[in-house]
Every structure is written in structure tokens, then in C-alpha cells.
Amino acid sequence: MSNFLPDIKEIAEENGLLLRKARNQYKALCLFHSEKSPSLYIHPEKNIFKCFGCGEGGGVIKFKAKLENKSEQEIFEELKSQNKKSYKASRYLHPAxxxxxxxxxxxxxxxxxxxxxxxxxxxxxxxxxxxxxxxxxxxxxxxxxxxxxxxxxxxxxxxxxxxxxxxxxxxxxxxxxxxxxxxxxxxxxxxxxxxxxxxxxxxx
Known part of the structure; x- marks a missing residue:
């Protein structure tokens, strides 16, 4: 139940980012500043992001917080609440x-x-x-x-x-x-x- 963090790649795609594969990462135009060449890198395996244009970077909670204009604590509490509900439901599901x-x-x-x-x-x-x-x-x-x-x-x-x-x-x-x-x-x-x-x- 502790691993309730969402996939940062899915969060990026849900917010309209056009991701291009770059080895084990993905790059896209940054939503946090104006740019013409992609400088935002998404690392799905580590669930982190880094923009080499504006310098923003961090984990998926910070990424989601900036996209939704909320505090990281708000996002954390929302995810924790959602996870409790899904955990209760998942107990009755078949492993498949x-x-x-x-x-x-x-x-x-x-x-x-x-x-x-x-x-x-x-x-x-x-x-x-x-x-x-x-x-x-x-x-x-x-x-x-x-x-x-x-x-x-x-x-x-x-x-x-x-x-x-x-x-x-x-x-x-x-x-x-x-x-x-x-x-x-x-x-x-x-x-x-x-x-x-x-x-x-x-x-x-």
C-alpha cells in the first residue's frame, strides 16, 4: 500500500505533453516556461523530471503539483486518499x-x-x-x-x-x-x- 505514486509518464501524457523517446527517458517541450526546443526530460524508471531550460526538476508529486497549481502536500494527501480506496477494492480482486x-x-x-x-x-x-x-x-x-x-x-x-x-x-x-x-x-x-x-x- 506504500507505493501509491502515479507513473510520471502517464501524468505527462494526460496533460498533453508530446513525448519523444530519448534512450531510457522521454523529452518534451516544458510547460513551465516558453521554449521552442524540448528541454524537459521525463525518466519513467526513476519517476522524476528535469528541465534543462528553466531548471525545474524533482519527483512525480512535485511534477503533478506544478501542473495542477497545488502544493505538494495537497497532492500527497489526494494520492494517499485515492490509494486507500483502491486498496480496499483490490483486496477482493483476483490476482490477474x-x-x-x-x-x-x-x-x-x-x-x-x-x-x-x-x-x-x-x-x-x-x-x-x-x-x-x-x-x-x-x-x-x-x-x-x-x-x-x-x-x-x-x-x-x-x-x-x-x-x-x-x-x-x-x-x-x-x-x-x-x-x-x-x-x-x-x-x-x-x-x-x-x-x-x-x-x-x-x-x-
Whole structure:
């Protein structure tokens, strides 16, 4: 319940910013001062912004506060209140329905059956097709999510294998942890190192 911060990229798009990809960031014309060339950078992974034109920068709460002409405390309280309501509702949802848009996007890149999905489905809309259709789709999504997690674990083992062979285990673990943070799931555990070491020894 502590992670109630919105996605800064979504906030930017909701406010009409035309974002252009710039490596692992996005750039756009700054809304806080007049300019002709984009100098505002949005970093989705870190949920921060920085304008190299006017110097404004900070986290998503400050970004949202400036856009809505409110104090950061007001935005914080609003988000906290919204999160309490959504948390109470989410307790009664199936795990498949609690998957985030990012998790759906990552899953669709791996599972061919979901390649047409651009993000999180509208579950309320799907329920309108009837309980049978809804349960079938929910079951299908959850089955694919478990397949995706299995894929991620195998990918993590491969990363560890290269790390062990290249004497860079710590770097490999950092890479796995970074992926875990993005997906909001746990992939790595200590037994994975032992298992991978044995595998590397067996292969030679």
C-alpha cells in the first residue's frame, strides 16, 4: 500500500505533453516556461523530471503539483486518499486483475497469445460479456502470467550463469534485482546461485 505514486509518464501524457523517446527517458517541450526546443526530460524508471531550460526538476508529486497549481502536500494527501480506496477494492480482486499495465506490457512481449494487448485490460468491460467469458479470460491471463514468471526465472538463471563464468556475479544479481523492481515481483533467491553454479560445473 506504500507505493501509491502515479507513473510520471502517464501524468505527462494526460496533460498533453508530446513525448519523444530519448534512450531510457522521454523529452518534451516544458510547460513551465516558453521554449521552442524540448528541454524537459521525463525518466519513467526513476519517476522524476528535469528541465534543462528553466531548471525545474524533482519527483512525480512535485511534477503533478506544478501542473495542477497545488502544493505538494495537497497532492500527497489526494494520492494517499485515492490509494486507500483502491486498496480496499483490490483486496477482493483476483490476482490477474491486480496486474499492472507495465506487467501486462512486459508479459505481452514474451507471450505470443497476448501480443495484441497494449496494456491492462478493462476488466469491467470484459465482465459485461458474461461470467463465463470473464472467468475464461481471467484464467487465461493468470496462466500466461505464471508462464511469464517461469520465463523470467530462466532468464535470470541465464544472467547468473554468464555472471559466474565471467566472475561478475554481483553485477548479474544487480541486473536481476533491477528487473525485479521493474516487474514488482521476486525472481532471485540464494538457492538460484547454488543451482546455477552446479549447472555451470556440469556443463564445464
Amino acid at each position: 486483475e491486480r496486474l499492472t499495465s507495465f506487467q501486462f506490457k512486459a508479459m505481452s512481449e514474451v507471450i505470443p497469445d497476448l501480443c495484441n494487448m497494449k496494456g491492462k485490460p478493462n476488466w469491467d468491460f470484459i465482465r459485461k460479456f458474461g461470467n463465463e467469458e470473464y472467468l475464461y479470460f481471467r484464467s487465461k491471463v493468470w496462466r500466461h502470467w505464471l508462464e511469464f514468471l517461469d520465463y523470467e526465472k530462466k532468464d535470470a538463471e541465464m544472467t547468473l550463469r554468464f555472471g559466474i563464468r565471467g566472475n561478475s556475479v554481483n553485477e548479474a544479481i544487480k541486473e536481476i534485482k533491477k528487473r525485479e523492481k521493474l516487474l514488482g515481483v521476486t525472481i532471485f533467491n540464494q538457492s538460484m546461485i547454488k543451482k546455477t553454479e552446479l549447472m555451470v560445473e556440469a556443463i564445464g
